[in-house]
Amino acid sequence: MELSYIDRYSELDSPIHKLDPRVKTAAFFMYILFVVTTLPGEYLAYALFFLLMLFVIILSKVSLLYILKRSLAIIPFVLIISVFLPFSAPADRLFAGHIKVNNRGLELFFNIVIKAWLSIIAVTIFSATTAFPAFLKGLNALHFPKIIVLMLSFMYRYSFVLLEEVTRINTARKSRSPVGNTVRQLKTVGNIIGLLFIRTYERGERIYQGMLSRGFNGEINIISKLHIGKYDCVFLTSFILALVIIKIKGAL
Amino acid sequence: MHIPDGFLDLKTWVSTGIISAVIIGGAVRKVNKAIGAEGDNEKIIPVMGVMGAFVFAAQMFNFPVAGGTSGHFMGGVLAALLLGPLTGLLILTTVLIVQCLIFQDGGLTALGANIFNMGFVGSYLGYYIYKILAIFLPGPKQKMAAIFIAGWFSIVLAAAACALELAFSGTVSLKIALPAMAGVHALIGVGEGLITVVVAGLIAKVRPDLLNLQKV
Structure with a gap:
């Protein structure tokens, strides 16, 4: 079945797979939040955000090639929407020698494509390391x-x-x-x-x-309970700390 | 029409996120009321569940649009027509959550905007466009015309909402985004409207009872 890739990596055993789904959801949401609020032109911050996610991918043991392939498959859709940006205002500079573009539009274009790509990588690695039922259990626990x-x-x-x-x-x-x-x-x-x-x-x-x-009475009862342990807390704290440091460093 | 992360600015994605959360909260309350405290109507739960999978599968159908591009079916008006506007909204919501998380189709921060465009505008508003039109077009043949127009509007209005959000974010200028989005989706909307009419016609012929399910 062509959709079998959905759960291809979710049963691996790694420091990322071990995380409580709620903690993982919070961490990845924070990551995307930090990425999308990065100001245009802070290329150092983008590079560091990428390195941080690279580190997470290596920790997770998920194939890097798989993540890159899946994330790049979405990029054409991103480009279709954003490719007109450099041309939507009066041209004021040349790009790559001879293409007349608007400088602010060009910067916005790079900015948007990088943000979209980093976020897509994050969601890809999140879904690759989280079995969907575990994610649902997390949502349930969050009421x-x-x-x-x-x-x-x-x-x-x-x-x-x-x-x-x-x-x-x-x-x-x-x-x-x-x-x-x-x-x-x-x-x-x-x-x-x-x-x-x-x-x-x-x-x-x-x-x-x-x-x-089978005795359905409108309720879904779950036997195993989720548990946020010391490891989850340490991971989330250091992950958010890394995000904050990148934010401060990138703004300098 | 799925907006990725990074295309909306902070004020736009936060405000659309809050609006969608409030709308979904209201829909959940009403649906829970329809199910009843004693679970009298608990059958709605599995039916709504598989219908989510149904809309998801139906969205896999691509159809050609003029100029070599293709569009795909959204099913907002169809879902609302068969199961009610709030159910339609919740079905589209779950479809968008799965598309965002598993297929990276649409961003996480843009989820609120996407749910607003396709769930609220596309399904909920689309349903009421049909209801208003059906007052003026009462006959069975005319009803099909009302379904077609509602299907067309649901796509075009959702695309217009998407263009507005992108323009509010300063990502594109409204002068370019609105005609481009509305133009392309005016064509896709014809496909959506026609498919919705054919589906409604088929169900009316084969299982007319399914057109009179409890609507929430």
Whole structure:
């Protein structure tokens, strides 16, 4: 299944995997917060933020190549939105010899691409080192609305099943009908989605029957409890300390 | 339309984050009320759960848009039409959370803005656009026209909200962002509207009872 990469690295044993999901969420959120609030032109700070994440990646034992590949796959979308920035104001300098650009726009462009990329790396490493159920347990412990946690856990479980179903239906469609004009294609896609909806609803009813027969009473009870230990506290403190130092250093 | 991290400035992502949190909080309260204290309607829970996975899977469908680009289905109006506007909002919210965390599609700090654009504007407002249109277009054929228009508006308005946020952040000038975003999405919106109509038509033919589910 093509989505199996989601949990490819989440079962490794490393100092990053060991962290309580709540602590990890807080640490990575702080990281992104510090990155996106960096002022344009503080390239030293960006470099240090990158090194910090590199250190975390090495600690986590997740393949660096995997992280780079996954994070760079998103960059084209970032570029589509931001590539016009250097040209959206009157040109006042030349870039790379002969391209007329606006200096502030160019700086903003670099700034945005770097911020987006660093944040994407952080989220990639977060999701690679956290099994989704553990993340949900963390949300639950943080008293996140129960209904949203439940919906997320259903999504996590059934997205695979439904995507497989979509792939199957799509293969059947492709093998039977040549690609028609746009309206025809839209009609086919609509019919497939409608079919998928009916099947999904019926599946939901079956799941509910299954849950009822296993004693579901509207509550999801979890046996193992999360625990924030000394290690979590030391990690979070030193991580945030590193962020603050980078912020001060980078601003100098 | 998924805004990555770094595109919004502090005031914009914090304020959209707070607005979305308040809206989601209200939706959660209402949905919990519909489920009932005794869990009388607890069936809604698994159904809402798999519907999240459904919208997620339905968004995998790309369709060609003029000029070699392609758009994908959003499903905001569809979800709201079938299960109610607040459920639609929560479904889009969970889809966006998963897309952000697992697929890095849309940033973490921009999550509030993305939920506002696609969940609130795209699904919740889209549903009420349909409701208002349905007053003036009561017949079964006309209803399909109302669904199409609501689907189109949901995409174009969500794209316009996205452009506004980018412009408020000083990332792009509104003069460029608004026509560009609204223009491209005016085409994608046609696809969204048509697909929503076909889906509604199919369900009306095959399982008409599913159009009258409890809507929250």
